[in-house]
Amino acid sequence: MNLPTCREDALELDGLDEIAHLRDRFILPEGIIYLDGNSLGPLPAATPERLRRVISEEWGSDLIRGWEGRGWMELSGRVAGAIAARIGARPEEVAVADSTSLNLFKLLAAGLGLRPGRRVILAERESFPTDLYMAHGLAEMLGPEVSVRVVSRGELSEALTGEVAVLSLTHVDFRTGEMHDLEARTAEAHAAGAVMLWDLAHSAGAVPLALDESAVDLAVGCGYKYLNGGPGAPAFAFVASRHHAELRSPLWGWMGHTRPFDFSTAYAPAEGARRLMVGTPPILALAALECGVESLAGVSDEVLRAKSVALTELFIALVERDCAECGLGLASPVQPSRRGSQVSLSHPRAAAIVAELMARGVVADHRPPDLLRFGFAPAYVRFVDVWDAVGALRKVARGMRG
Numbered sequence: 001m002n003l004p005t006c007r008e009d010a011l012e013l014d015g016l017d018e019i020a021h022l023r024d025r026f027i028l029p030e031g032i033i034y035l036d037g038n039s040l041g042p043l044p045a046a047t048p049e050r051l052r053r054v055i056s057e058e059w060g061s062d063l064i065r066g067w068e069g070r071g072w073m074e075l076s077g078r079v080a081g082a083i084a085a086r087i088g089a090r091p092e093e094v095a096v097a098d099s100t101s102l103n104l105f106k107l108l109a110a111g112l113g114l115r116p117g118r119r120v121i122l123a124e125r126e127s128f129p130t131d132l133y134m135a136h137g138l139a140e141m142l143g144p145e146v147s148v149r150v151v152s153r154g155e156l157s158e159a160l161t162g163e164v165a166v167l168s169l170t171h172v173d174f175r176t177g178e179m180h181d182l183e184a185r186t187a188e189a190h191a192a193g194a195v196m197l198w199d200l201a202h203s204a205g206a207v208p209l210a211l212d213e214s215a216v217d218l219a220v221g222c223g224y225k226y227l228n229g230g231p232g233a234p235a236f237a238f239v240a241s242r243h244h245a246e247l248r249s250p251l252w253g254w255m256g257h258t259r260p261f262d263f264s265t266a267y268a269p270a271e272g273a274r275r276l277m278v279g280t281p282p283i284l285a286l287a288a289l290e291c292g293v294e295s296l297a298g299v300s301d302e303v304l305r306a307k308s309v310a311l312t313e314l315f316i317a318l319v320e321r322d323c324a325e326c327g328l329g330l331a332s333p334v335q336p337s338r339r340g341s342q343v344s345l346s347h348p349r350a351a352a353i354v355a356e357l358m359a360r361g362v363v364a365d366h367r368p369p370d371l372l373r374f375g376f377a378p379a380y381v382r383f384v385d386v387w388d389a390v391g392a393l394r395k396v397a398r399g400m401r402g
């Protein structure tokens with residue numbers, strides 16, 4: 001790529017972008033460059049009308065009859081099918097329910113159940129904190145024979161011993177954007193006899209995933225980041241078909257029962273990943289999530305990924321060229337194949353820079369102690385946004401050396 005030398009060059013890149021039209025599927029406020037879709041995706045253009053209809057025409061008019069007459073009962077399965085298609089899974093391998101944290105709890109417990117005799121959950125220090133908290137909380141509940149082994153990334157292979165039941169990892173590091181080799185790590189877990197559990201919160205909707213082909217056992221992911229489902233949107237859980245017969249959820253909710261409306265006193269788990277459902281599905285939130293997943297419809301992950309890589313490469317190159325004197329360091333991997341859809345920079349005054357960028361309409365975020373995080377969601381971020389964001393960053397960071 002020839003590095004743009006002026007704003008018009010960046011606009012030209014947008015003119016050549018074959019998925020530039022996807023931006024029209026979102027409502028983005030005027031005057032804002034949104035580089036935080038990795039924390040909360042923007043509002044899809046279809047969502048307000050869909051929610052208005054669900055509220056007034058379905059709930060407001062049909063009341064309880066909505067469960068059957070409006071297909072509410074099938075909604076979570078339908079969204080699960082759409083997410084399954086995005087992550088390279090079969091529809092019956094995905095459930096949409098609860099939060100990522102809660103799904104982690106269910107799958108960590110289920111993973112221990114798949115490896116009786118092994119009592120260790122292996123995780124890495126770099127994991128998203130909730131991944132570690134849920135594992136420690138589960139271990140405390142299960143008693144002294146279950147333990148959580150937390151090591152740094154470089155020690156993972158060595159720590160993957162014969163006692164490990166589940167290897168639980170965050171695919172894309174939320175701080176640095178560094179991405180694990182999902183297939184290689186999964187194979188490593190299998191070679192050690194462990195079950196592989198991935199947290200795909202920063203991957204689904206941004207990074208190509210082929211969970212079945214990669215032989216992943218279990219996974220969870222987030223509905224409100226790159227899937228644009230709205231704040232606190234339901235999360236998803238994936239269970240490979242080969243584990244369906246054996247998989248036990250620790251939470252026996254009636255919605256995970258094979259026939260909830262028999263109101264039987266005896267629990268009988270539903271087929272497939274659906275047994276991970278617990279309580280009554282949140283219809284408003286699911287309707288918004290369906291719009292979010294549909295906002296990426298018709299575009300392959302490979303096309304999204306190619307643009308995401310082009311955006312992050314451009315950002316890094318422009319920061320290197322134009323912000324050389326600003327005291328910023330690159331905290332993300334240089335190699336695009338090892339990066340998710342974000343770039344992190346380091347600076348001792350990261351928080352102040354992010355606040356000042358925000359005042360200039362560039363929305364990024366700060367992660368302690370010294371990271372600035374920029375998310376490049378390929379569906380709506382433009383090349384000219386990258387140009388303008390680096391321009392703002394140069395102005396702000398120059399005034400804040402050291």
Ligand SMILES: *Cc1c(COP(=O)(O)O)cnc(C)c1O
Binds near residue numbers: 099130131199
């Ligand atoms: C955002 C995020 C979560 C969020 O979990 P919730 O239960 O939805 O709050 C979990 N894991 C990772 C890696 C995340 O980035």
